[in-house]
Each structure stands twice: as structure tokens, then as C-alpha cells.
Amino acid sequence: xxxxxxxxxxxxxxxxxxxxxxxxxxxxxxxxxxxxxxxxxxxxxxxxxxxxxxxxxxxxxxxxxxxxxxxxxxxxxxxxxxxxxxxxxxxxxxxxxxxxxxxxxxxxxxxxxxxxxxxxxxxxxxxxxxxxxxxxxxxxxxxxxxxxxxxxxxxxxxxxxxxxxxxxxxxxxxxxxxxxxxxxxxxxxxxxxxxxxxxxxxxxxxxxxxxxxxxxxxxxxxxxxxxxxxxxxxxxxxxxxxxxxxxxxxxxxxxxxxxxxxxxxxxxxxxxxxxxxxxxxxxxxxxxxxxxxxxxxxxxxxxxxxxxxxxxxxxxxxxxxxxxxxxxxxxxxxxxxxxxxxxxxxxxxxxxxxxxxxxxxxxxxxxxxxxxxxxxxxxxxxxxxxxxxxxxxxxxxxxxxxxxxxxxxxxxxxxxxxxxxxxxxxxxxxxxxxxxxxxxxxxxxxxxxxxxxxxxxxxxxxxxxxxxxxxxxxxxxxxxxxxxxxxxxxxxxxxxxxxxxxxxxxxxxxxxxxxxxxxxxxxxxxxxx
Numbered sequence: 001x002x003x004x005x006x007x008x009x010x011x012x013x014x015x016x017x018x019x020x021x022x023x024x025x026x027x028x029x030x031x032x033x034x035x036x037x038x039x040x041x042x043x044x045x046x047x048x049x050x051x052x053x054x055x056x057x058x059x060x061x062x063x064x065x066x067x068x069x070x071x072x073x074x075x076x077x078x079x080x081x082x083x084x085x086x087x088x089x090x091x092x093x094x095x096x097x098x099x100x101x102x103x104x105x106x107x108x109x110x111x112x113x114x115x116x117x118x119x120x121x122x123x124x125x126x127x128x129x130x131x132x133x134x135x136x137x138x139x140x141x142x143x144x145x146x147x148x149x150x151x152x153x154x155x156x157x158x159x160x161x162x163x164x165x166x167x168x169x170x171x172x173x174x175x176x177x178x179x180x181x182x183x184x185x186x187x188x189x190x191x192x193x194x195x196x197x198x199x200x201x202x203x204x205x206x207x208x209x210x211x212x213x214x215x216x217x218x219x220x221x222x223x224x225x226x227x228x229x230x231x232x233x234x235x236x237x238x239x240x241x242x243x244x245x246x247x248x249x250x251x252x253x254x255x256x257x258x259x260x261x262x263x264x265x266x267x268x269x270x271x272x273x274x275x276x277x278x279x280x281x282x283x284x285x286x287x288x289x290x291x292x293x294x295x296x297x298x299x300x301x302x303x304x305x306x307x308x309x310x311x312x313x314x315x316x317x318x319x320x321x322x323x324x325x326x327x328x329x330x331x332x333x334x335x336x337x338x339x340x341x342x343x344x345x346x347x348x349x350x351x352x353x354x355x356x357x358x359x360x361x362x363x364x365x366x367x368x369x370x371x372x373x374x375x376x377x378x379x380x381x382x383x384x385x386x387x388x389x390x391x392x393x394x395x396x397x398x399x400x401x402x403x404x405x406x407x408x409x410x411x412x413x414x415x416x417x418x419x420x421x422x423x424x425x426x427x428x429x430x431x432x433x434x435x436x437x438x439x440x441x442x443x444x445x446x447x448x449x450x451x452x453x454x455x456x457x458x459x460x461x462x463x464x465x466x467x468x469x470x471x472x473x474x475x476x477x478x479x480x481x482x483x484x485x486x487x488x489x490x491x492x493x494x495x496x497x498x499x500x501x502x503x504x505x506x507x508x509x510x511x512x513x514x515x516x517x518x519x520x521x522x523x524x525x526x527x528x529x
Contacts, residue, residue: 032158038148039155044078046071048148056140070140072152078474080159088138094160103130117153124149164473166241172208172464172471174199175216175234177246182222184247190438190446191245191453192217197437198457208461209469216240220247228254235262241473244460245270245453259283265477267463268456270449272398273322274502285480286502287455287494288420289528294396295330295370297418297507297526302368302394303337305522311367312341314391316380318373319346326372347375354383362389371395381407390414397510405517415512416522421491422508424524430489455488459503462486492525505529 032040038049046067048054054067075090076082082090091097091106098115105111112131115123119130124142127135144152166173176195178188192215199213207213218234221227228251235243235258248255248269259266259281266284274286274293289297303309313334317327323346331342343366345357358380361369368391371377377393378401384390385408393411395404397419407415438450463480464471484495486503494503506527510519 033154035151036154036158039151039153042067042072042144042148042152043155043159044071044073046074048144050145050147052145052148053143054148055143057143058140059137062141065140067142067144075138078472079162079470080156081470088136090138093156095157096160098156120153120156121149124152164241164471165239167471168211170211171214172211172242173214173216173240174460175218175238175240175243175246177218177220177227177231177234177243177248179222179247180217180219184222187446187449188220188247190450191247194438194450194454195244195457197439198454201437202461208464209471211471224250227251231255232258235259235264240264242267242460242476244268245456247271249273256281256284263473265473265480267460267480268453270452272396273326281501282477284501285459285496287459288452288491288504289502289507291372291396291398292326292329293502293505293528294398294418294420294507295372295394296333296528297509298370298394298396298416299330299334299337299339300526300528301416301509301522302392303339306368306392308367308392309337309339312343312361312364313339314343314345314361314366314369316345316369316371316373316375317347318375323347323373330370330372345369347373348379350376351379352376354380355386358383358387358389361391362387366391368392368394371399374399377401378403378407381411384408385410392416394418404512405514407512407514409514411512412514413511415514417510417512417519418507418526419510420504420507422521422525424508425489425491427489434490451490455491458488459483459486459494 041047041049042054046054046056046069056065056067056070057063058065058070072093075088076093077090080094081092089107098120101114103111103113110129110133112129112133115130122128123135127139127141129135166175176191178191179185180188180192195215199215202208203212216234216238218230218238221230231246231248231251231254234240235255242265243259245268246255246266248271252269252271252273255266255269258264260283264283268287269284272290274284274290299313302313315327315330317323327344331344334342341364343361343364345361348354362384366389369380371394377395381393390410391414393407393415395415395417397417400417404415404417434451434454437454438447459480462483463476466482467475467479481496481498483503485493486495487493492504492506496503506525508525509522511522513520
């Protein structure tokens with residue numbers, strides 16, 4: 001029961017956090033035989049599933065390389081079509097192209113007849129076409145066993161009909177994971193209604209390159225273990241092409257691991273802890289920063305604007321594996337930036353007194369407390385006030401309680417919040433467009449969460465459009481990595497690259513005005529490197 005309660009509380013943090021931030025022929029994918037699967041691995045990775053050596057020779061000098069360093073798919077593409085790049089023009093090696101009855105004539109004037117299995121083997125191993133003409137010097141000459149070559153040819157014959165799971169000639173199945181029962185039912189229902197409406201509007205306009213978007217909604221259990229199992233089942237076995245805006249609080253790591261294992265792109269998971277999903281995960285694209293990133297925005301402000309780096313700072317964190325890991329990560333960041341003294345302060349049970357800790361921190365002249373979880377801020381502030389100690393409270397906005405303006409008056413202008421987005425990011429036209437999809441959503445208080453999911457949908461659609469009709473998961477991921485300065489009109493610009501998986505790295509700072517019971521902006525958007 002306690003585990004379920006913890007999960008529910010964490011889901012509720014997600015909901016309240018986003019609210020605060022408001023400031024032709026259908027063909028099923030082909031099934032591969034064991035031999036064809038082996039050939040696919042050779043084609044994509046240049047490695048033999050059996051462990052046998054695959055080598056390659058390059059150029060006139062016959063430079064020896066491993067097959068893994070220059071796999072077929074690297075140049076010819078996972079679809080086999082080939083793409084000109086860097087002065088090299090790999091040819092289309094789909095089987096229907098190789099066996100054209102009238103042969104081939106290439107732009108450089110070379111012509112030859114039709115390939116068959118043996119002639120493909122000769123081209124791969126000796127570098128000559130069916131008429132004996134030498135192939136371009138950029139084409140490697142491979143050495144592999146007869147078994148591996150047979151597997152490769154078997155896969156080439158299937159390559160043209162290969163589609164990733166969840167993808168057919170006329171549909172793209174996109175999954176999501178939403179709470180549809182319990183205390184968060186209204187949130188889940190609102191997200192389902194909004195995404196359904198958004199997809200319906202896209203389909204009415206012809207879909208994406210002639211394919212309709214189909215939304216697959218999987219109910220999210222409240223109990224963490226059940227939620228983990230459901231997420232894994234959805235990713236691995238539900239025949240979906242990608243996962244969009246799943247509510248992933250508490251299961252970030254499991255979701256990321258399952259996405260990696262199945263090579264499924266995950267766009268815009270709804271979580272405050274993208275660091276839990278391992279920011280370097282190649283398959284998970286976050287739009288907005290989480291607690292750790294907003295903490296960095298706060299720390300930068302404390303060091304540069306408040307000049308506190310020479311005095312101690314306390315990292316107030318959940319006394320849990322995840323909480324301690326977040327604190328250690330922030331501690332390392334502070335040390336790199338030259339912060340002199342860092343104190344780790346674990347949470348106590350809600351309602352407990354922090355009198356002893358407050359007195360000790362005051363004695364050390366601690367200048368600030370950085371909040372890294374949903375702690376009892378009122379209890380800490382009360383203990384601090386009794387000790388005559390009023391440090392700066394640096395709080396990611398998602399963690400600020402509703403009664404933050406009721407703290408002791410000693411903390412006036414000493415409570416600073418950080419949010420990932422704000423009103424300055426929202427354009428009238430974009431809000432109007434969003435409203436056409438959210439009008440039937442039953443829970444208006446969840447609008448900021450809907451906007452987060454909607455902008456994730458916008459990013460997915462942008463990636464699908466840029467990827468073109470010849471779509472695959474790998475191509476979508478590679479395409480998203482090229483997105484720079486993408487405007488949604490609702491959140492800050494998002495950008496990605498091969499190493500960056502949080503699109504908008506920064507936040508807005510606000511001071512809590514305890515006298516007027518409100519918030520005051522502290523400048524504009526603070527962008528992290």
C-alpha cells in the first residue's frame with residue numbers, strides 16, 4: 001500500500017508541477033526467418049551472429065578493416081536505397097533493383113547486366129559487377145563465410161518489404177501510457193482526449209506522407225511494479241512504432257531500458273526526473289528539463305547574481321536511492337563550478353522538526369538550501385525561523401507547495417523558484433490551435449500537462465514529416481537529432497543532437513513576494529550550456 005501511495009504522490013507531483021509551469025494496401029511488417037535475421041544483423045552491424053570473422057578491404061592499398069567498422073547499412077542505408085554523401089554515391093541494392101531484367105546504366109557510364117546470387121557474391125567479395133567492370137573504390141571488398149553470405153543475401157531479398165513494428169503502408173501506430181483509474185484518472189482522460197483529437201485532425205488533413213496516425217492508449221497502473229511491467233509490455237509487444245508522452249513518473253529507468261532493448265523512440269515522457277532516464281539514452285527525447293536541470297539554473301543564479309559560491313550550500317534531498325543520486329550529481333556540478341562547501345541534508349518524515357539541523361546549518365553560515373524533492377518546506381522554514389536563520393531557498397517550481405507564499409516573513413525575497421517555461425513562450429496563434437484539440441478534454445486544471453503532451457506530439461509529427469515516406473525508427477531518431485530551434489509557440493525552442501536529449505535546457509526564475517502573496521519575475525530565460 002505504501003509503495004502505491006508513493007507512486008500516486010509522485011504522479012500528483014507531475015500533475016501539479018506542469019500546472020505550476022503554466023506561468024493504398026496495408027501490409028503487415030514482414031516476419032524474418034532465423035537466417036534472414038542473421039543477414040539483417042550482418043547488413044546493419046557488419047558482424048556475424050555466429051562470431052565468425054567478417055573483414056573488409058578498402059581502396060587500392062587494400063586497407064584491412066573489420067566488417068563492424070564499415071557495415072553495409074552505413075552507406076547503403078537501412079532501407080538499402082543508398083544516399084550520396086561526401087562525394088560517394090552508394091547504389092540502391094534492393095533486390096528488385098539488382099534483378100531488373102534490362103540491367104543497369106550508371107551516371108558514370110558504367111553499364112552491366114542483371115545480378116543473381118552468385119554475381120552478388122562476386123560483387124561483395126571481389127568488387128566487380130556482372131559484366132566484370134570494377135566497382136567504385138569506395139565499395140569495400142568483404143570476406144565472410146558462405147553461411148554468412150547466404151544469410152546476407154536472404155535478408156537483401158526481404159529488405160524492400162521490411163517495415164518496423166507499428167508501421168504499415170498506410171498507418172503509424174503510436175502508443176502512450178496514461179493513468180485512467182484512481183486519483184489521476186482526470187489527468188489521464190484529459191491527455192487521451194487531447195491526443196485523440198490532435199491525431200484525428202492530422203488524419204483529416206491526410207496524415208503524414210499518406211499514413212494515418214493511430215493512437216494506442218495503455219492504462220497505467222498505480223503500483224510501481226505493475227506500471228513497470230505494463231510499460232515493458234507496451235514497448236516490446238504492442239506493435240507500436242513510437243511512444244508519445246507517456247506518464248513515466250517512478251518508472252523512468254525501466255521505461256528507458258525497455259525502449260533501448262526494443263529500439264523504440266520515446267518522445268516527451270511526462271516526468272520531472274529526465275535524469276532518471278539516463279540523459280544519454282539514445283531513444284528517449286525529453287522536451288523540458290527536470291529537477292536536476294532546474295537546480296542548475298538556480299545554482300547559477302546563486303553563484304553569479306547572489307554571489308553565494310564562497311559560502312556553504314545545503315542540498316536538501318529525498319532519503320532514497322534516487323534522491324541521493326540526484327544530490328550527488330548536483331554536488332559534482334557545484335564542485336566543478338568552484339562551490340566551496342556543500343552539505344547534504346536528507347528529508348525527514350513529513351511534519352518532523354528540523355530545529356537541530358537548522359541550528360547546525362546556521363552555525364556553519366549556510367547561505368542557501370537547494371530543494372531537490374517534495375519535502376516539507378514549511379517545516380524546514382519554521383525551524384530556520386526559530387533559529388534566526390533565513391537562507392535563500394532555491395526551489396524548482398514543480399516542488400513548490402501551493403502555500404509557498406505563507407512562509408515566515410523572514411524569507412521575503414529569499415525564496416526563488418525555477419520553471420521550465422512561462423507565459424513569454426506562449427503565442428496567441430499556438431494557444432488557439434492547441435485549444436481546438438483540447439476543447440473536449442474533461443479536466444481543465446490539467447491544461448499545462450496537456451500542453452506538454454501536445455508539444456511532444458508536435459515534435460513527433462515534425463520528425464515524421466522530415467523523415468519522409470521511407471520511414472523507420474532509426475531514421476526518425478537520426479532526424480530528431482538534427483532538430484535545432486524548433487518552435488512550438490508554447491514552450492521554449494527545443495534543440496537536439498547526438499548527445500543531447502533534453503530539448504529546452506534552461507528555465508525562468510521567479511522570486512516569491514511574501515508581502516503581496518505573489519511571484520515576481522527575475523529577468524528572462526536562463527539557458528544552460
